[in-house]
Amino acid sequence: MKVSYTWLQEYFKEKLPPAQELAQLFTMYAFEVESVEKKDSDHIFDVKILPNRAHDCLSHRGIAREIGTLLSLKLLAEQKEHSHTSYKSSSCVIETEKKELSNRQSAAIIRGVSVKKSPAWLAHRLEALGQKSINNIVDATNYVMFSIGQPIHAFDLAHIHQKDGIYRLVIRDSKEGEVLEVLGGQECTLPQGVILISDENVGRDAILDISGILGSTRTEVTEKTTDLLILSANFNPVKIRTAAKKLGLRTEASVRFENGITTELTMEGLQDVCRLIVDIAGGNIEAIVDIQNTPYEERTITLAFSDIEALLGFSIERKQITSILRKIGCTVHEDGENCKVTVPAGRLDMAIKEDVIEEIGRVYGFFNVPPREPKMHTQKVVQSPQTICVESVARALVDDGFDEVYTYTFRDKGYVELQNPIARDKNFFRQTLITGIQESLVLNTHNALLLGLYDAVKIFEIGTVCSGEGEYTALCIGIVPVKKVKNTDEFIDSMCVEAIEAVGRALGITIENKKHNNGVWEINLSECFKRAPATDKIGHVLTSPTDVDQKYTVGEYVKYKKISPYPFMLRDIAIFVPEGVSDSDVSDLITKEGGELLVSQTLFNIFNKTTPDGVSKTSYAYKLVFQSQERTLSNDEITIIMQKVTNAMNSKDGWQVR
């Protein structure tokens, strides 16, 4: 929600801290502030109001009260007396067909207003929050909504009919297919169960608005309007939410209603808006109606002081606890070890004792919670067999030279179909890992040499799939030869069988099914886990956790290098060196001379040779990969680098590039 700093300041006599400081205060004690934007002489906060505080904080006064609590300041507006007289009028009747549609409705008739542009201060207020100024009447209702959180609607009374001197409105559920034209001119066909208001003197089809969501053009306030019906009601949150979703209409009003607001606001909102309208548009208040279908009941929550420490894990002085609760606006009665807390009307989020404890912890500062070590249990910790098995299988495959991939779950085929896929060809939950593995093989075969994979690309994935029998964990391996071999099938088959046997050994079972499709093999691992011997026999069960502090060390830190979008270039170099010269000597020289475009070097061949004259030499052969992060490399520049490497090698005593 957008919140104006200048507006907030109006609630206080004292000068508020600067905007950035206030934002920091919100973040640490209340809500996240997404941004603070300077707008003319004002600052606009974009505050992320948490769903549990949407009851009382989707308004400037709600936020101001929060500031009051956190900075121990009293609000000026809170000192204002509100009239609690109940009003009845014989000239206007507003009935609810079913009690649950609206808990309370307060309404007023104002005659003789002049609808015009809003005064500058009002237009600025709304525009600062990103709202369009419409006219003085509509702006007044919106102003009160952003001020105290109560949505209010103004109807042009000229289009509501009077019979025997009485206006009769009914709040009712829509029937499917009812139609009205909403503000903005669109025609809207209603589903069943939307709260609406109709003009009973005309008939049930005379729909005046979609309650709590959007008004209709039928009673739209225009420049011709002189008389108004103002309605400030408390509509059923669930019904408003359901309707707004079905209609795809999310308005400032619907958001406030669907989160639920206190019934105590309707009359206050009505009085505020009437006062403002008379002030800026003239007119006389002719009638005020206030009907409560569900009377407001105070909520009192009892908790033991010891409950607070039990949940938060540290103690706060009683004096401080009661002081925090009073700052929030609660009435607190201490009763021995217990504390009776009556919560403010607007705080619908405070319903159980845990809610009260949260408020105490929050205002005290959650960042003050100290770390406390929990008591360790002495019995053995037995790890989940599935976790041990998956880890064991992955380790076996990695040891056998396989690289692991993760691919996407959403596919264009499967047993489980999505109602709302993100794309037309991603409408199923995968039934197999094979598709992902095949795509990955294609991608990685292109880069095999860059990756230093000269024999074969060997990959695997362990992941969830869903077949006709339901969901299970699958393992899929994929092999594509890179180097030219005499018998490809045999080459793949032997690698595949070796891998499958490694998986079997890792689980302590025999895997019968070794049938692979051209190097791609998949198995239901969940089935294998069931056959795996009791996990303690594999020897991975963890013992007592109390003394294992330093047992496990986390994976080594790796600085990830961004993948270059440009092609790589490959060069081979082979060299004879005198016996005793190590490969690292050669490798160091390559690194030094190769420069920053050299991204990898792989030693792929070593042999010793004794020449006829009795001199022993070692041959090292390297594959060098060149790639730039910024551009495509040219043949010529790599040739120059290779020449530099060759020259440096040949200049060493007894070294000779072959």
Next chain:
Amino acid sequence: MENTQENKKGHLHPLSIITKDIVHIFAELGFTVAHGPEIENEYHNFDALNIPSYHPARDMWDTFWLKPAHTRKLLRTHTSPVQVRHMEKNSPPIRIIAPGKVFRHEATDATHEAQFYQIEGLMVDTNVSLAHLKWILETFFRKLFSQTVSVRFRPSYFPFVEPGVEIDMSCFKCGGSGCSVCKQTGWIEIMGAGMVHPHVLTSVGIDPEIYKGFAFGGGIDRLVLLKYGIEDIRLLYSGDLRLTNQF
């Protein structure tokens, strides 16, 4: 001729590396792994977690729903249903973690994916508090990132916990002085957590007057991206060994 390519080991994917780290660190703290299905029902994903269908908080989770619609099946939007499933079958004391894949119906970009991994944690016992949660998480992050990191709580809201907190970790890169990793704030928002809501405990038959619990949950992908400085979450699911083989 000797071929040096033989006996060359392969590589684990960074998501697996971090998941393994998480599992082992928590095992040392007495937490074992619990599992749950990726295809969930509405009850376990929402209702049992104190998120009834009319609750505005449902908007916090954009959901993939499955056909046919009347079955009310979905792809789990978080790993929290595993908490419920575990508590339905087990009595306190409980210490579990649940790493697993979750799904959100949202547009993908460098920091958002429609599928990603989460880690869930749950501890239920007669004497469990927010202070214990802080110790457990601080111990965890120190082992995963660096001994110098600390954890702070900020107010937050999740319907299945009360109180609910946001977990910030002090920046492991700059130590809190401000850098590009922590967007110059010195802190990294990393998890959501809180004390298990009494309604959740009651719904699985655990008496909230006797037992209390804490729960936490966060993205594993985010931990991977942060720890290794990977710029795009989509790379994790690309099947590209130019990523895997750096690890």
